Amino acid sequence: MLNLFQLVLQIAVILVAARVVGFLFQKINQPQVMGEMVAGILLGPSLLGWVAPSMSAALFPPASLSYLNALSQVGLVVFMFVVGLALNPRELHEYGHAAVLTSHVSIVAPFCLGGVTALYLYPKLSDDSVTFTGFALFLGAAMSITAFPVLARILSERGLLHSRMGTLAIACAAVDDVTGWCILAYIVVLVRVTHAARPAWVTMAGSLVYVGLMVFVVRRFLPALERAHRQRGKLSDNIVALIVVLVLASALATEWLGIHLLFGAFLMGAIMPKSQEFTSYLLHKFESVTVVLLLPLFFAFTGLRTRIGVGGSGAIWRYSAIVIVVAITGKLGGSMLAARLAGTPWRDAASLGILMNTRGLMELVILNIGLDIGVISQTMFSIMVLMALVTTFMTTPLLEWIYPSLLLRAELEEIARKNVA
Amino acid sequence: MLLVGVPVLGLFGILEAGRSLAAPPSVSGDWTVEFDSAANCAGLARLRQPALTISQSGTEARITLNDGRATTLEASINESSLTAKSLTAAITGKAAQRVLEGKVELDGCGPVAFRAVRQAPAKKRGE
Numbered sequence: 001m002l003n004l005f006q007l008v009l010q011i012a013v014i015l016v017a018a019r020v021v022g023f024l025f026q027k028i029n030q031p032q033v034m035g036e037m038v039a040g041i042l043l044g045p046s047l048l049g050w051v052a053p054s055m056s057a058a059l060f061p062p063a064s065l066s067y068l069n070a071l072s073q074v075g076l077v078v079f080m081f082v083v084g085l086a087l088n089p090r091e092l093h094e095y096g097h098a099a100v101l102t103s104h105v106s107i108v109a110p111f112c113l114g115g116v117t118a119l120y121l122y123p124k125l126s127d128d129s130v131t132f133t134g135f136a137l138f139l140g141a142a143m144s145i146t147a148f149p150v151l152a153r154i155l156s157e158r159g160l161l162h163s164r165m166g167t168l169a170i171a172c173a174a175v176d177d178v179t180g181w182c183i184l185a186y187i188v189v190l191v192r193v194t195h196a197a198r199p200a201w202v203t204m205a206g207s208l209v210y211v212g213l214m215v216f217v218v219r220r221f222l223p224a225l226e227r228a229h230r231q232r233g234k235l236s237d238n239i240v241a242l243i244v245v246l247v248l249a250s251a252l253a254t255e256w257l258g259i260h261l262l263f264g265a266f267l268m269g270a271i272m273p274k275s276q277e278f279t280s281y282l283l284h285k286f287e288s289v290t291v292v293l294l295l296p297l298f299f300a301f302t303g304l305r306t307r308i309g310v311g312g313s314g315a316i317w318r319y320s321a322i323v324i325v326v327a328i329t330g331k332l333g334g335s336m337l338a339a340r341l342a343g344t345p346w347r348d349a350a351s352l353g354i355l356m357n358t359r360g361l362m363e364l365v366i367l368n369i370g371l372d373i374g375v376i377s378q379t380m381f382s383i384m385v386l387m388a389l390v391t392t393f394m395t396t397p398l399l400e401w402i403y404p405s406l407l408l409r410a411e412l413e414e415i416a417r418k419n420v421a
Numbered sequence: 422m423l424l425v426g427v428p429v430l431g432l433f434g435i436l437e438a439g440r441s442l443a444a445p446p447s448v449s450g451d452w453t454v455e456f457d458s459a460a461n462c463a464g465l466a467r468l469r470q471p472a473l474t475i476s477q478s479g480t481e482a483r484i485t486l487n488d489g490r491a492t493t494l495e496a497s498i499n500e501s502s503l504t505a506k507s508l509t510a511a512i513t514g515k516a517a518q519r520v521l522e523g524k525v526e527l528d529g530c531g532p533v534a535f536r537a538v539r540q541a542p543a544k545k546r547g548e
Contacts, residue, residue, distance in 0.1 A: 104425050112428040115435040122442050125479035129447035132439035379478030
């Protein structure tokens, strides 16, 4: 039964922890979201459950976590809509060849290295209820993801968003996001299909029909929303409610098809009209509640499932080191080499590799899906969460090293001069 | 084309090579346990069915006894055996009908033979 007092107390504790740790991380030039992710881990068995087990058990009893999970999932649905909304295909066109090559290599290289790592880890960290194919594909997909929203925030905080390298990174991350989620949708179908209520062909054909309907039918009616916004400078509450209902309907459709709620929400955002004023208005409407209230709940729920260094043998640290090295080599190395081959200067190519290596929040989303569908074990989940934290944390200091602020300021001044000329 | 095509081909090779790998047997889930009828002691009397809940991560597992105190045992899985400080069992049967057969030492009891059957067998995932 729902214990409202406990749930409200949990939310309050989580929000305070998220804001405090987020603030401290900002002080060391890390994005706020990085601190919020760490706050979630600190509230789980990795710290609070370790140093104060009775307090942890009283505050987060296992029976109460389903409500926290439900709230965080609603937050994720809205967040994925926001991520889709922020994607703009035009950014890709501007950088054509370099963006397509870099983004594809930045997916394929870590994906393959993830597969090789799976050969080593499967006999140690999986069991015979999971096939090697499912395990390897999931590991590959989880290694190849880029956190588009975190990357955009890092670029924005460093004033890199409109630099040459910043726009290229955004374009690559956009392609990565779409490709990564398509691959993950396929893997989820593959994993779920053996024990789903409906046959595989229904899921496959249904998914194609659904995507077709969204792209060729629903999308044609969406400009009416943009027109309504242009006429009045804002949207009425009824129209905002209609957009929420559309997001939920799309999420429900993909869940019913056996893919996942989040894919529907993401696609709904991706097909929305992309005029600057309209997307900014919607982002402002949806982002604050999601980012301030609901995402910290998701981080806390993830943290409660993560057991870094608790009860694990020394081998776990060895596996963690391997996963982190492989993830960085594949993503950072792959993106950097591809960008260099596409003619990008070394400094920009290295910066691009560093940015593409940011996994952050999106990695946590994917890992939670993997744990929910049972394709990865608890230990593998914890190892991958650690990898997500390390790869996100290293982005800002590495970027400052490769692309110092002084150099960046000079480049931006040059761009401004060219624009004036 | 080369940068993407070759690795994709390599991935197919990896997936093919991985098919021959064997992962530890799955023992996660709730287990209904039958004890040797001759055994009779306080530790056994406290147990309620499902008497065991096992959570597994590869070759490591945590066994929780449904004895009102949620006693936990750290265990390791080695090919077809489950070993903890006070429990050893052979893992037999296919994933859908997995069985544990072995001996356990509980509070106030000597080693007691048991046979456990998984309540909700894990389904094959990822194919």
